[in-house]
Amino acid sequence: MATYFTDKSFRFLRSLARHNERAWFLAHKGDYEAHVREPFQRLLIDLQPALLEVSPHYRAEPKGVGGSLFRIHRDTRFSGDKTPYKNWQGARLFHERHKQVPAPSYYLHLQPGNCFIAGGIWHPEPDALRRIRHFIVDNPASWKQAAHAPAFRKRYDLESEDLLSRPPRGFDPDFEFIEDLKHRNFVAVRGLDDATLTGPRLLPVLAKDLQAMAPFMDYLCAALDLEF
Template identity: 75%
Template sequence: MTTYFSDRSFRFLRALARRNERAWFHAHKADYEAHVREPFRRLLSDLHPDVLAVSPHFRADPKPVGGSLFRIHRDTRFANDKSPYKTWQGARLFHERSRETAAPSWYLHLEPGDCFVAAGIWHPESPVLRRIRQFVVDNPAGWKTAAHAPAFRRRYRLGSQEMLVRPPRGFPADFEFIEDLRRRNFIALRSIDDATMAGPRLRQVLARDLRATAPFMDYLCAALDLEF
């Protein structure tokens, strides 16, 4: 079995959190490449067959530019926090049509003490969000299976950030999943401990997560008229 990340991966990210400066980063860029970026690219390359086994329409792309890996540089143009770098590394396993339309994705997050895997759609625009909500109302049995199956909920939690204060207008107040319609983000996620992220079974663990969250992703794709 292959390992990807190590204690040195977490050590670099912790140090970056303490010294989030361009001069420090450039002086330690070789450590970033060796212990964070390149291991993540290897993981993406190895995960690609596992992604295709779940859905032929999603990609784990290890390309250094334009692939699955997010840049570690922060966009500080409109932010009060001008720190130049993120203190984590993330990657998304994206739908083949994601450049042309809103689509769900899987997301992998590497951060000391806060690693996780997620599936779903984050911050969709209002028309997209309304389509998903309406689809849930029109297909409640499928939503119950995809998002509320006992085995699924034992392993994954539905993201609860940025919930509306009250259910959106225009939907029946007595709907079984009315609280789910308050969601701004339709995501399911699971924390992963650092030891697992740095261990030899990481790919197998993530492949299991891909399979387990496939019905949830399939449902969201159906809501948005996307192939799964």
């Protein structure tokens, strides 16, 4: 089976975290291209058939600009942290309509000691968040199946770092899934060890995750009137 990332991929990202400055990055840009960006682009290409089996409306786009890969450069305009580069590389497998409307995405994160795969919608706009919450209230049985099936919850955690302290206004506090309605993000996440990212079974592991998260992603797409 094909491999993509190596110990050199993690070594580069660890070094970047220690030497997060433009001169260092430019001097080592070849390492970034060879060990991080290009392997990620190959992985995105090889994920396309597995993604197509899950949904014809999602894209794994390897092109350098406007594709799935996030830029390694940080946007420092409104941040107190002025370091110019991220010490991780991420890629979003996006819905074909993501530029027109809010849409859930799959996401893969490469970072030493903090690799993971996720699926869902992060920081949705207020209208999209309201629509998801009301859809859960109106369709609780299918939400239970999509987000709380035992096999799903054994494999994935629901992101819970940004929760309301009390139920959102206008919702019944006795609703079965009121705790879920406190979420500001609707994201399922599973950690991956570094050895998985550098090993020969990375592609089938990720393909299995795309399939396993499909009911959750399908539910969120339905809530936002998106095809899946």
